[in-house]
Amino acid sequence: MTVNRNLVSGSTSMLLLRLLSEKDMYGYEMIDTLSKRSNNIFELKVGTLYPLLHSMVKSGYLSTFEEQANGKLRKYYQITESGSRYLGKLMEEWRTHADVVDMLIGRRVQYEG
Amino acid sequence: MTVNRNLVSGSTSMLLLRLLSEKDMYGYEMIDTLSKRSNNIFELKVGTLYPLLHSMVKSGYLSTFEEQANGKLRKYYQITESGSRYLGKLMEEWRTHADVVDMLIGRRVQYEG
DNA sequence: TTGACATATATCGGTGTTCGATGTAATATA
């Protein structure tokens, strides 16, 4: 996130929910998956991840269950019905805002809603 | 900025610099222009604008001059050489990050750098 | 002419997002 770490901030919870809409994951798996899929451009830090996951559990967007793997207890996160609805909302918002920004900096010639 | 104000945050200074790369403007003019061009989607608040402008002046990205208009003293902001370079950097970053987010949420099929 | 509204500047405090630093503990590997 180099120079301006907040350039696309706020999209983090959207990306996590999007991942979990594919399958249940544990924390480190989310970081790895995001990192690999983005060619290391999106490098989520644990100090960001866990507080975010906890807050989304508290908000009812995620539920958790634990599972033994390689002797280690892994905490899996699962998206809820409410989380899916919230994800839809965030994606819609992202599209609107990103398009407006693109339009304003001249990446798209005109904004068409 | 409705539900998630931070969805495209950090892009504010980029948008302001982009505006000023067209012509010198005073504070309110920037708010109005951004608002009108985006069909009221991007509504920058004065509490955000002025501290940001001041910090960019301090960083050397902007310079200022005052001009009388309708009896009122308007403070115009002008982009500097350094500000133009910084804008280029921010736009490049925005493109990279926004593309990655789009790819991760499945808006683009594959990320091609 | 006066009160309301718009224009225009500015600051302050609070909230939310993110990360670096730090801590703990188990497994894998050299």
Add this chain to the structure above:
DNA sequence: TATATTACATCGAACACCGATATATGTCAA
């Protein structure tokens, strides 16, 4: 057996943004 990796977690600091608030002038309608 020492080191690295995996995996969980919290805390404090920095930063972005906004609502509230303050001040002052111009415009316009009642």
